[in-house]
Amino acid sequence: MPSPSAPHVALLTDAFDRVAGEVRRVLRGATAEQLAYRPDPEANTVAWLVWHLTRVQDDHVADVAGVEQRWTAGGWAEKLALPFDVADTGYGHSPEQVAAVRTDGAVLGGYLEDVHAATTAFLGTLTPADLERVVDTRWDPPVTLAVRLVSVASDDLQHVGQAAYVRGLARRAGV
Template sequence: MADTRSTAGIATELLIDGFGRIREGVPAVVDGLSADELLWRPDRDANHIAWLVWHLTRQQDEQLSHLGHVPSVWRSGEWAERFDLPYPVDAHGYGMTSAEVGAFALTDPSLLIGYHDAVNELTLRVVRGLSADDYATVIDRNWDPPVTVSVRLVSVLDDAAKHLGQAQYVRGMVRRRT
């Protein structure tokens, strides 16, 4: 039997699955840890779990809101106010110094999961709304080859997966450090 799904349909399914894996991993890496454990750094220059989860979610939020031509959840959902971080509202973690990572404060671990849930909803709306033409649209000509929507989506997913893996590794260190 021939597969009658379109290439765009298959791409959408793959992206939904990939982002769904990130969505499943975020609570698994946060659950059961205290705010202090989520903020623990293996050394003074390392990233902690809370920052890694926040950063992977912020970059996904900014990139997907841009692709969907909608406001970021960080701003529209008042997550910036809820987190009350010592960063500019448009900060997403890229290029932050060790001191800036160290300034990240968290009193309620459920914020990380709630924010990621909201960003995942945005992600699903945007990805489900893409057409075959949208996937091929060039959005950044500053690269060679120019970046298309499909390439950007894979880049966002790749970044999220890497940071989730880092957070999982640090979680293992937190659990074994006593």
């Protein structure tokens, strides 16, 4: 746990801990059928949502940390063996691509845990001054590290909420 003298680290760590905790709840006891369930042919599956939110976190945090993504460094691209380019994070996927994310909860959970550990380790290195560093000049105003990290946590929480909802729909449908 971050020291009390580092409230910025504690706050960010809490946000990413919440993401990981919610994903663990969604995956706990999920069957392959529940992970692949789609309320309609255009909907995202639990498996795709969890994979996507983890890929985005991995991609964005590795980028600002200046390290290799856990997707490749941890061998997760091979373990999940998805039919996508190694750089793919799921952004803009078609319904057919969403359906191609078929795996079990243990593998998805393993990837999440690896990314979460890398994220919290990175957060533990940050100073308040680091959070003001501009990490993306394509926006106006330019994006700081603090804004990028909050954006990733926000996006992840939205997607894990969607995954929990789809899993609930699957249960109600008898899946």
